[in-house]
Amino acid sequence: MAEDVPRGQTSGLTKSSGTQRRFPLPCSPAIPTMAKEPVRVLVTGAAGQIGYALVPMIARGVMLGADQPVILHMLDIPPAAEALNGVKMELVDAAFPLLKGVVATTDVVEACTGVNIAVMVGGFPRKEGMERKDVMSKNVSIYKSQASALENHAAANCKVLVVANPANTNALILKEFAPSIPEKNISCLTRLDHNRALGQVSERLNVQVSDVKNVIIWGNHSSTQYPDVNHATVKTPAGEKPVRGLVGDDAWLNGEFITTVQQRGAAIIKARKLSSALSAASAACDHIRDWVLGTPEGTWVSMGVYSDGSYNVPAGLIYSFPVTCCAGEWKIVQGLHIDEFSRKKLDLTAQELSEEKELAYSCLS
Numbered sequence: 001m002a003e004d005v006p007r008g009q010t011s012g013l014t015k016s017s018g019t020q021r022r023f024p025l026p027c028s029p030a031i032p033t034m035a036k037e038p039v040r041v042l043v044t045g046a047a048g049q050i051g052y053a054l055v056p057m058i059a060r061g062v063m064l065g066a067d068q069p070v071i072l073h074m075l076d077i078p079p080a081a082e083a084l085n086g087v088k089m090e091l092v093d094a095a096f097p098l099l100k101g102v103v104a105t106t107d108v109v110e111a112c113t114g115v116n117i118a119v120m121v122g123g124f125p126r127k128e129g130m131e132r133k134d135v136m137s138k139n140v141s142i143y144k145s146q147a148s149a150l151e152n153h154a155a156a157n158c159k160v161l162v163v164a165n166p167a168n169t170n171a172l173i174l175k176e177f178a179p180s181i182p183e184k185n186i187s188c189l190t191r192l193d194h195n196r197a198l199g200q201v202s203e204r205l206n207v208q209v210s211d212v213k214n215v216i217i218w219g220n221h222s223s224t225q226y227p228d229v230n231h232a233t234v235k236t237p238a239g240e241k242p243v244r245g246l247v248g249d250d251a252w253l254n255g256e257f258i259t260t261v262q263q264r265g266a267a268i269i270k271a272r273k274l275s276s277a278l279s280a281a282s283a284a285c286d287h288i289r290d291w292v293l294g295t296p297e298g299t300w301v302s303m304g305v306y307s308d309g310s311y312n313v314p315a316g317l318i319y320s321f322p323v324t325c326c327a328g329e330w331k332i333v334q335g336l337h338i339d340e341f342s343r344k345k346l347d348l349t350a351q352e353l354s355e356e357k358e359l360a361y362s363c364l365s
């Protein structure tokens, strides 16, 4: 595989018995620490706007940690090859200490070879006035063909995050056409919606967003998603308090709050004439970081994962659930009370996902 290691980025490293050791530097601890092996991270659609926001975050350690070296694999299509090369040039110019190599290619096999993490952003974004279903036929066929490249060439146990819309259904198609990738390794991004819900609560209560936790996004990354605050809390000097009690306005929480989060993607498109990018890239980092490094004690996050029938969500859909992560594995949070209002919303978004699944298969036949 052609791989360029940015000049000067291996200084201070030497090979010893197949492992890399760091020379003691003036400010380093007396006992030299073992440098970690680089993790290979694939970003498809890397010349696009999410890609442009995402690759520097990964190279800076936002996704995998400040001590984790990475090798970036960037894929785009031939018309974007020159722009992709420009992104690669900028990565070299940024001299990121953690970045140990860059593979920039339009060859899907080269891009997928040996990757440990795959962030699938490549595809056609929704434009103003388009519904997500309009981008379905273009995108599901991409995910069908990239499924086999990942299945055959990625590292064993590669973790896959699908960002491109329709994210849940693209992830489902990828799963179905890559049968040897364990279903627990395939997910889609609803962390952006989760973060949007945290942001709305924090603005409404005028509290730090980092003090709000355990909102839930149920279902599809679409306008049928259900942002649920029934179990969410805010850290206060007097302990953790339920969001519902602190807000004290059920009409807002059951109405405007939900529609604001559901429609936030469309609102960004209306304002920017482009879909969200920096927040999507940041959420993709949050998603992978928590999956790989674990969620904090007592905190859950939302991930689109393969339904096992929990909460009576039909099995066989990629559906967003509250999950906790530990040792690289996610687990759906069980036993949460679902009231009648919520039940209807969980079912409605499941219904849309079943319809999308049918439509996706009809686009592929």
Ligand SMILES: NC(=O)c1ccc[n+]([C@@H]2O[C@H](COP(=O)([O-])OP(=O)(O)OC[C@H]3O[C@@H](n4cnc5c(N)ncnc54)[C@H](O)[C@@H]3O)[C@@H](O)[C@H]2O)c1
Binding pocket: 044, 045, 046, 047, 048, 049, 050, 051, 075, 076, 077, 080, 121, 122, 123, 124, 125, 126, 142, 162, 163, 164, 165, 166, 167, 189, 190, 192, 193, 221, 275, 276, 277, 280
């Ligand atoms: N899940 C989420 O929360 C979320 C949020 C925002 C955007 N999105 C979606 O993410 C996707 C990317 O958005 P963007 O704004 O970066 O779009 P963009 O058009 O700026 O970039 C997409 C890139 O994908 C490339 N591409 C197209 N087909 C490809 C293929 N077969 N293989 C590899 N690359 C390919 C394009 O050339 C382009 O560079 C869109 O589908 C968008 O709707 C999802």
Ligand SMILES: O=C(O)C[C@H](O)C(=O)O
Binding pocket: 125, 126, 132, 165, 192, 264, 265, 266, 268, 275, 276
């Ligand atoms: O809604 C969209 O198409 C854009 C994106 O998925 C978003 O949520 O910002």
